[in-house]
Amino acid sequence: MGNKITYSAINRRVESTTNSQSLLDISQENGIPHLHECGGGGLCTTCRVRVLDGIQNLSPKTSFENASCHARKWDPSIRLACQARPKGDVTIQRLIWSSGEVNNLQKELVPNGHAEERPIAILFCDLRNFTKIASQNLNFDIAYMLNKFYTALGEPILMNNGIIYQYVGDEIIGVFGTTGGTAQKNCEDAIRAGLGMQYALDTLNRTDLKDIEIKLKSGIGINFGTAYIGHLGHPTHKQFSVIGDPVNVASRIQNETKTTDTNILISDTVYENLDQDILVLGQEFSNKLAGKEDPMHLYELVGFKNMDLQLELQSSMNVMLKDEEEFAKIFYEKVFEQAPFVRALFRKNMTDQGRLLTHMLGGIVYSLSRPEHLKRGLAKLGKSHVQYGVKAAYYPIVKQAMLETISEVLENNKTERTIDAWNTALDFVIDTMKENAYA
Ligand code: HEM
Ligand code: FES
Structure with missing residues (x-):
């Protein structure tokens, strides 16, 4: 109680209010966004911090924490904020800042020094006509465009449990399944x-790049197969590497999108591993890829037949939370207009509160691709809401205000499917929060 916790990167010092609080509890109490995908269960490691000073003032490692440290070979200064409880003053630094960074954590569990075979999906995405664009624009403008392109098109890889493996010139390569998962x-x-990348490029052309004459286009090739994964290279400079024939084939499939004038082509192995009933497919090709004896069967991927919850949420989220403060402001104004009596429950300043809420919404969309942690996190959030004085009857008011805010903020960047998706997602979030909170 009264221990001083300093967050070095943001230069903030706060005090604990009870002796049983974990570092994560203290962040939350003080409105400091702190990722905690499993809701403080010691399982996801997203809450990890580096302890810069006062490590002796933290409670000993729990068994969960010991297991995580051991698997990842962390140095002793790294602790899980949800498990460590301060008994004196400490200075810490949060290590995982964005949900996107969570994906990079997958690389920690990849073998060091040798490669192991893993079944993975590989995606190559190429920016069309880049040589022409490069010859017609100033270097500065090209760098600006490339950064926009890499950011907008990288997000769908990260949001779908993939990792951005490499940028090669005007190509982005994503891999899916480096730490497991079914085919x-x-x-x-x-x-x-x-599909999310296509949507993101379309949005980019209509928004940030609307004043640039050239419309960006992409070609995407996706393959599935067993590749070698590991940290390879000179002992002083090892790199995360994915090697093998399926990777080369994915690159060639991407090349075929040029000759076939298609946007996305998938290989027959990807096709065979999917539930084909949910997909809209276009043309089929049987093409001989460079360096291959036999022709390969390729399918043009057009989209999902029905509303796909994750794709709709992911595709709308970046536009929706482009100005997080504005989103939160509109939302809370609506809540307090419809239910003025809940105003008294909020103790933090509303900017901090808004930041926590939008941070959480973003986290929920990211976590939908690994739902095992999400349910735990939401159940815990539901229980905290009982402590905040939130009654079950308040949830429909908040849901309505949220849907209206989403609709207003997205303006003409939404379809009926988008609102449908948010409606379904909010029902899931609220049901999970309420499930064990109100007996
Ligand atoms: C869609 C469902 C909801 C989500 C995702 C959500 C999210 C959050 C988050 C992330 C926090 C920050 C603190 C923490 O992580 O524990 C929070 C706090 C809070 N929420 Fe919610 N919430 C939801 C529904 C509601 C409802 C229905 C109410 C009722 C009015 C409510 C009232 C509050 C209050 C009073 C606090 C604490 C503020 C403080 O300590 O000053 N929330 N919520
Ligand atoms: S390990 Fe701490 S929140 Fe998941």
């Missing part, structure tokens, strides 16, 4: 990422 899950993640 179907890895292929589904990859095609959802491919």
